Amino acid sequence: MIRSLRVLLCIAVLVSCAFAQTKLNGAGATFPYPMYAKWFNEYHNLYPNIEINYQSIGSGGGIRQVANGTVDFGATDGPMTDQQIAESKVKVLHVPTVLGADVPAYNIQGVSGELKFTPEVLAGIFLGKITKWDDKAITSLNPGIKFPDQNITVVHRSDGSGTTYVWTDYLSKISPEWQSSVGKGTSVKWPVGIGGKGNEGVAGNIRQLPGSIGYIELIYAVQNKILYGVVKNSSGQFIKADLASITAAAAGVKMPADFRVSITNSPSKTAYPISSFTWLLIPTNPTDANKGKILKEFLFWMLDKGQTMTEALSYAPLPTQVVEMEKAAITKQVKP
Amino acid sequence: MNPPEPPEQLQKPATAIPSMAQVSRERKPAASTVLQKIRTSHPRASRIPDAVFAVIILLSAISVFAIVVLVAWELIDKSRLSLHQFGIAFFYGHDWDPVEGSFGAVPFIYGTLVSSFLALLLAVPASIGVAVYITEMCPQRLRAIISFLVELLAAIPSVIYGLWGIFVLAPLLREYVEPFLARTLGWTGLFTGPMYGLGMLAAGIILAIMVVPVIASITREVMTAVPQNQREAVLALGATRWEMIRMGVLRNARIGIVGGIILGLGRALGETMAVTMVIGNRPEVAKSLFAPGYTMASVIANEFSEATGDLYLSALVEIGLALFLVTLIVNALARLLVWSITGGTARVRA
Numbered sequence: 081m082i083r084s085l086r087v088l089l090c091i092a093v094l095v096s097c098a099f100a101q102t103k104l105n106g107a108g109a110t111f112p113y114p115m116y117a118k119w120f121n122e123y124h125n126l127y128p129n130i131e132i133n134y135q136s137i138g139s140g141g142g143i144r145q146v147a148n149g150t151v152d153f154g155a156t157d158g159p160m161t162d163q164q165i166a167e168s169k170v171k172v173l174h175v176p177t178v179l180g181a182d183v184p185a186y187n188i189q190g191v192s193g194e195l196k197f198t199p200e201v202l203a204g205i206f207l208g209k210i211t212k213w214d215d216k217a218i219t220s221l222n223p224g225i226k227f228p229d230q231n232i233t234v235v236h237r238s239d240g241s242g243t244t245y246v247w248t249d250y251l252s253k254i255s256p257e258w259q260s261s262v263g264k265g266t267s268v269k270w271p272v273g274i275g276g277k278g279n280e281g282v283a284g285n286i287r288q289l290p291g292s293i294g295y296i297e298l299i300y301a302v303q304n305k306i307l308y309g310v311v312k313n314s315s316g317q318f319i320k321a322d323l324a325s326i327t328a329a330a331a332g333v334k335m336p337a338d339f340r341v342s343i344t345n346s347p348s349k350t351a352y353p354i355s356s357f358t359w360l361l362i363p364t365n366p367t368d369a370n371k372g373k374i375l376k377e378f379l380f381w382m383l384d385k386g387q388t389m390t391e392a393l394s395y396a397p398l399p400t401q402v403v404e405m406e407k408a409a410i411t412k413q414v415k416p
Numbered sequence: 417m418n419p420p421e422p423p424e425q426l427q428k429p430a431t432a433i434p435s436m437a438q439v440s441r442e443r444k445p446a447a448s449t450v451l452q453k454i455r456t457s458h459p460r461a462s463r464i465p466d467a468v469f470a471v472i473i474l475l476s477a478i479s480v481f482a483i484v485v486l487v488a489w490e491l492i493d494k495s496r497l498s499l500h501q502f503g504i505a506f507f508y509g510h511d512w513d514p515v516e517g518s519f520g521a522v523p524f525i526y527g528t529l530v531s532s533f534l535a536l537l538l539a540v541p542a543s544i545g546v547a548v549y550i551t552e553m554c555p556q557r558l559r560a561i562i563s564f565l566v567e568l569l570a571a572i573p574s575v576i577y578g579l580w581g582i583f584v585l586a587p588l589l590r591e592y593v594e595p596f597l598a599r600t601l602g603w604t605g606l607f608t609g610p611m612y613g614l615g616m617l618a619a620g621i622i623l624a625i626m627v628v629p630v631i632a633s634i635t636r637e638v639m640t641a642v643p644q645n646q647r648e649a650v651l652a653l654g655a656t657r658w659e660m661i662r663m664g665v666l667r668n669a670r671i672g673i674v675g676g677i678i679l680g681l682g683r684a685l686g687e688t689m690a691v692t693m694v695i696g697n698r699p700e701v702a703k704s705l706f707a708p709g710y711t712m713a714s715v716i717a718n719e720f721s722e723a724t725g726d727l728y729l730s731a732l733v734e735i736g737l738a739l740f741l742v743t744l745i746v747n748a749l750a751r752l753l754v755w756s757i758t759g760g761t762a763r764v765r766a
Contacts, residue, residue: 110721137721138721138722139722139724140721140722140723140724140729141721141722143724158724161724164724231610233610233612238692238697238714238718239717239718239719239721239722240719240720240721240722240723241722242722262515263515263516264515265514265515265724266514266722266723267514267718267719267722267723268513268514268515269511269512269513269514269515269516269699273698274614274615274696274697274698274708275696275697275698275708275718276693276697277693277697277718281582281693284582284583285614288582288583288586288587288590289590289612289613289614
């Protein structure tokens with residue numbers, strides 16, 4: 081009995097040596113976390129000896145950790161700035177993985193329809209210039225809807241977030257005043273409004289406060305069946321955010337060689353204007369060649385098989401020409 | 417992230433203990449003589465274990481010191497960039513603009529202090545009421561149930577309080593309480609402006625609910641430790657029940673009660689999650705309690721993970737340093753208060 085146990089133990093040890101586990105560690109953005117978790121899990125099922133750990137500690141943390149070389153890869157919702165790249169100890173390649181969007185959600189007494197917003201109206205509301213729901217700028221856009229004489233309460237994210245980055249990046253592009261007085265970032269100095277923590281905090285506050293408007297991630301709005309408005313894009317079309325209109329936003333923008341691109345206010349005709357990529361940050365010269373090789377194989381899998389899994393989780397897949405470009409860049413730039 | 421907490425928790429109970437120790441000393445005068453006998457009967461055998469024990473105790477005492485010093489050092493070291501850039505202006509600056517890289521701590525210090533003191537204002541009378549009822553007036557059967565429920569309140573995670581704040585308390589405040597306050601007390605200037613439900617008032621109320629179990633259970637404990645003959649003596653002098661509670665119990669227990677209040681204040685100053693969910697998170701100093709505010713612990717929790725840029729990160733660590741200093745000052749003031757009370761007692765006894 082004891083002997084057979086010993087034999088079993090020996091076999092177990094031998095087997096585990098033969099299939100030595102390779103563990104990769106990554107950290108960063110929270111927005112694509114559900115997608116990444118799914119991918120890493122599927123990949124582990126395909127190749128049981130490879131385990132990829134991902135900690136969704138936020139984009140700022142992801143950039144810091146990959147720049148210091150403490151993780152094998154990072155992830156971010158906003159591309160690294162030139163200064164961050166200059167200060168980074170590790171040279172990285174930005175690899176776009178999926179697309180997402182921010183939508184304006186609101187709660188107005190007596191209004192249950194889908195509202196239309198123009199860039200000017202959104203900027204006016206978030207700058208505190210438009211303060212009433214029956215303001216002419218809003219009513220003239222939505223002729224069929226009767227607005228109450230109600231104050232507008234702006235709700236924004238209180239925690240630093242890629243969602244805020246995309247929203248403020250959009251407002252900076254369409255409003256020179258926003259650009260000069262507020263600017264873009266994961267946290268900004270809001271001219272008006274109250275802050276809610278996370279998508280759930282913003283959505284909760286909107287639901288609770290009559291007359292409020294805020295921005296949330298499309299995925300969150302879809303999954304929780306929250307009413308959100310359509311936004312006029314740069315070609316003058318009112319577009320509702322969905323997977324097709326987000327992918328269109330990415331297709332309409334010329335992709336630079338380093339993939340650091342903002343696709344808000346995309347020129348494409350069918351594009352939803354408040355869309356964004358999210359990126360993995362891959363060290364181009366990994367310290368551990370074996371890990372680098374595994375990561376590279378994973379990236380190719382993610383760009384083929386992985387892209388077919390996105391829609392089930394409400395993320396928009398990459399346009400095909402971007403996928404081709406990424407494959408070429410990874411082959412050329414990432415060692416080994 | 418809330419560095420000042422561990423030392424507080426280790427230190428605070430000490431304020432409550434002296435009064436209880438005094439009480440127990442009166443009851444058991446024999447303890448030291450018994451120990452003396454044991455020691456003299458085994459003079460050599462106990463020397464080495466005693467020495468080892470003394471060293472271990474000394475080390476654990478020093479470790480508290482070391483932790484406080486390390487926390488302070490780490491906070492200063494990591495906020496060096498921001499300290500250098502803004503100097504002392506950081507502590508009286510009002511601006512918080514991560515995009516421009518301009519940082520000042522005043523709105524956060526203000527929010528932390530106002531929400532915490534508002535919480536104490538509401539919680540202290542309620543907690544003492546709870547404690548008096550449990551120890552002095554409650555039927556025996558109810559006593560265990562109420563004590564259990566009070567302690568249960570302390571075990572509820574703060575995120576639950578926060579959600580309750582958003583979905584129950586805030587609408588209640590917005591629909592009924594705030595309009596009423598604005599009508600009746602609006603002239604004070606403390607209850608004016610748009611009513612969101614969320615804001616400083618909501619944060620104060622949530623904190624009060626979270627602090628009540630801390631203060632109430634310590635107060636109850638201290639009041640239970642007051643010897644029965646004190647009560648009987650006051651009653652024998654012809655006091656009514658209320659006079660007995662006031663003179664016989666509360667007066668004897670007051671040092672412990674103040675200790676409990678300090679512990680509650682510590683919890684209120686450092687509370688993060690529940691506060692950030694209901695305070696509105698707006699870095700602004702407003703006189704009205706309806707207006708949204710922000711606290712030091714909340715801004716660190718909110719912005720640390722996505723803070724890009726070294727100066728921004730450094731400024732957030734300096735907010736941590738400010739929280740550390742505020743906690744230190746508030747604790748020192750509270751300790752002074754305890755000393756002044758103790759001094760008063762000594763004079764009365766003399």
